[in-house]
Amino acid sequence: MSDALRVRVWRGGEDGRFEAFEVPRRESQTVLDVVTYIQRTLDPTLAYRFACRVGMCGSCAMTVNGRPRWTCRTHVDRVAEGGEVEIAPLRNLPVVRDLVADMSEFFDKWAKAKGQFAPTRTRADGFAVVKPDSRERREADAGIECIGCGVCYSACDVVTWNRDYLGPAALNRAWTLVNDSRDGGQAARLAAVSGDAGCHSCHTHMSCTEHCPKQISPTRSIAGLKRATLRIALGGEEP
Numbered sequence: 001m002s003d004a005l006r007v008r009v010w011r012g013g014e015d016g017r018f019e020a021f022e023v024p025r026r027e028s029q030t031v032l033d034v035v036t037y038i039q040r041t042l043d044p045t046l047a048y049r050f051a052c053r054v055g056m057c058g059s060c061a062m063t064v065n066g067r068p069r070w071t072c073r074t075h076v077d078r079v080a081e082g083g084e085v086e087i088a089p090l091r092n093l094p095v096v097r098d099l100v101a102d103m104s105e106f107f108d109k110w111a112k113a114k115g116q117f118a119p120t121r122t123r124a125d126g127f128a129v130v131k132p133d134s135r136e137r138r139e140a141d142a143g144i145e146c147i148g149c150g151v152c153y154s155a156c157d158v159v160t161w162n163r164d165y166l167g168p169a170a171l172n173r174a175w176t177l178v179n180d181s182r183d184g185g186q187a188a189r190l191a192a193v194s195g196d197a198g199c200h201s202c203h204t205h206m207s208c209t210e211h212c213p214k215q216i217s218p219t220r221s222i223a224g225l226k227r228a229t230l231r232i233a234l235g236g237e238e239p
């Protein structure tokens with residue numbers, strides 16, 4: 001293992017540039033460790049974001065050597081090419097500064113896709129019974145572990161081409177709710193995801209699915225939305 005890692009880090013806003021640093025190599029060093037070393041030792045003005053360091057919060061996602069990743073779960077040994085690493089903010093989002101992307105439009109799209117639970121029961125009602133082996137429950141379970149990190153959104157070329165496209169994470173969230181038998185917002189949700197910026201814009205590239213660190217398949221969820229919205233368009237029932 002060589003002593004120093006050469007690191008190119010994005011500095012500034014959209015019109016910024018890469019700045020070079022040298023960081024000592026360590027055993028089991030993550031990309032987030034590298035960014036933290038630079039900020040604490042070499043340049044305290046470097047802006048970046050993290051919270052949990054263990055793959056739970058999703059806030060540390062950045063572009064590493066051109067690929068969106070959780071930096072806290074990415075070991076330098078796995079990604080360093082010729083002793084070099086290039087670190088930039090997530091693609092497809094405005095840059096606030098340095099390695100910090102503005103996630104507002106990402107979460108606004110969750111709201112546009114009606115990604116909020118619409119309860120049909122009150123506190124006075126008993127618990128809803130949802131069978132663990134029902135088709136709906138298994139469909140919802142497949143996408144429910146999303147932590148909103150934005151990696152899939154950053155990996156999606158359709159988002160690059162059409163900034164109105166709701167994107168893989170918001171559509172995956174909508175599909176988990178479509179399969180939630182306790183939810184009462186299906187008509188509005190399916191209408192929201194069937195428009196020009198919705199599920200039918202997905203080109204099934206699978207890039208979101210290939211990059212998701214939680215092994216979720218937004219592509220599969222979007223296919224479910226396509227079937228459900230087509231069924232309604234053809235005069236059938238809501239799922």
Ligand code: SF4
Binds near residue numbers: 145148149150168172
């Ligand atoms: S689907 Fe995966 S990659 Fe996309 S936001 Fe959720 S956890 Fe992140």
Ligand code: SF4
Binds near residue numbers: 159168204219222
């Ligand atoms: S499958 Fe659809 S949502 Fe996923 S990356 Fe491809 S176009 Fe984007």
Ligand code: FES
Binds near residue numbers: 059
């Ligand atoms: S810091 Fe929370 S997922 Fe990386």
